[in-house]
Amino acid sequence: MQTSPAHSVETDETLTEPNPDSPADADRGMPRVAHGLRLRGVGHSFGELEVISGLELDVEPNRTVALVGPSGCGKSTALELIAGLDEPRRGTISIGEASDAAGRLERAVYMPQRDQLFPWLRAIDNAALPLRIAGSSRREARETARPLFERLGLTGFERVRPRELSGGMRQRVAFARTLLAGKPVLLLDEPFASLDAITRADLQEWLLEALATEPRTTVLVTHDVEEALFVADTTLVLSSRPARVLEVLARPVTGPTERAAVVTDPVFVAARDRALRALAGGDRER
DSSP states (O other): OOOOGGGGOOOOOOOOOOOTTOGGGSOTTSOSSOOOEEEEEEEEEETTEEEEEEEEEEEOTTOEEEEEOOTTSSHHHHHHHHTTSSOOSEEEEEETTBOSHHHHHHHEEEEOSSOOOOTTSOHHHHHTHHHHHTTOOHHHHHHHHHHHHHHTTOTTOTTOOGGGSOHHHHHHHHHHHHHHTOOSEEEEESTTTTSOHHHHHHHHHHHHHHHHHSOOEEEEEESOHHHHHHHOSEEEEEOSSSBOEEEEEEOSOOSOOOHHHHHTSHHHHHHHHHHHHHHHHHHHHO
């Protein structure tokens, strides 16, 4: 998107402390009703190129499902269809009672792999952008975003611009913005793919805790089997294009959230190996 020079300068309005008597402090951007997600016989193609074949998926309200598979297998396309950015060529997708693209678009928010923060906005203003678009003043939007910043470990970074943030911090700001959009369904498209291994592992723990604190119906797309099994309640292992389900795996280890302890648990290791065998078998079938 092109911007004029005027867009690159921000008026330095004081970041005030929240007013406990202000209605802006209520979670007015947060969804009041949770919605489940259902895909039935979903198929999609671009011209003669078939990318998804007979995809079936059920996600209960406030649960997390991961789609894991090789690059180019149609995972991101599935998210775009769920988000209402397009209609599937075959089958149906519904979020709650909404099965049309417009209805899904109202209920789902899509977080792409790149954080897409605006460089001229402070961190809290990037996060609060959905509230500004909805009509809140800058002060009201900041006051509403501030408690979420605290819950996501961003306190002290409100005034910082994106170039001064680490990759992990930028992803947290982007996630805050995703939550403040107020949609009951989160669609996360490989949110940690561009990060180094240590930061990625830390943010997997953080995401698990964040979804427990701010529950949403969530679909996570990743090519990382460990990430899927650690974060999601259920993992669907997909084949190479056209995507079809090879394996469905429940969360192998429940209780602890320390990643190092979970991913070395024998039960987790067995589930990871099962997923990897399914992926390898799917490739051999082709």
